[in-house]
Amino acid sequence: xxxxxxxxxxxxxxxxxxxxxxxxxxxxxxxxxxxxxxxxxxxxxxxxxxxxxxxxxxxxxxxxxxxxxxxxxxxxxxxxxxxxxxxxxxxxxxxxxxxxxxxxxxxxxxxxxxxxxxxxxxxxxxxx
Numbered sequence: 855x856x857x858x859x860x861x862x863x864x865x866x867x868x869x870x871x872x873x874x875x876x877x878x879x880x881x882x883x884x885x886x887x888x889x890x891x892x893x894x895x896x897x898x899x900x901x902x903x904x905x906x907x908x909x910x911x912x913x914x915x916x917x918x919x920x921x922x923x924x925x926x927x928x929x930x931x932x933x934x935x936x937x938x939x940x941x942x943x944x945x946x947x948x949x950x951x952x953x954x955x956x957x958x959x960x961x962x963x964x965x966x967x968x969x970x971x972x973x974x975x976x977x978x979x980x981x982x
Contacts, residue, residue: 907944
């Protein structure tokens with residue numbers, strides 16, 4: 855429902871905040887459930903957990919994954935599949951997660967906004 859609002863709508867931000875809080879309260883999820891949510895095999899989910907793509911909450915007495923991260927990755931997978939990407943999903947997901955981390959940097963966001971507004975100068979190296 856939150857995605858039905860414009861990205862700058864305060865209602866969207868509030869709904870996302872509430873839903874993320876509810877997910878965080880739930881804590882952890884088993885790989886078999888994560889696999890169903892992600893549309894992947896359990897083996898793939900376990901492999902992604904070993905690679906650090908899906909954060910592990912606990913390993914004993916059984917492997918449990920961070921539910922908020924699984925939810926985020928489910929959205930990324932859905933976007934990728936909608937764009938026709940079905941192979942090498944792990945690489946694409948890692949790139950998308952890296953991009954999200956970069957965009958959390960306030961300086962980078964401000965620089966991008968300045969670029970969109972047409973502020974700044976284009977610097978080119980002096981010829982030979």
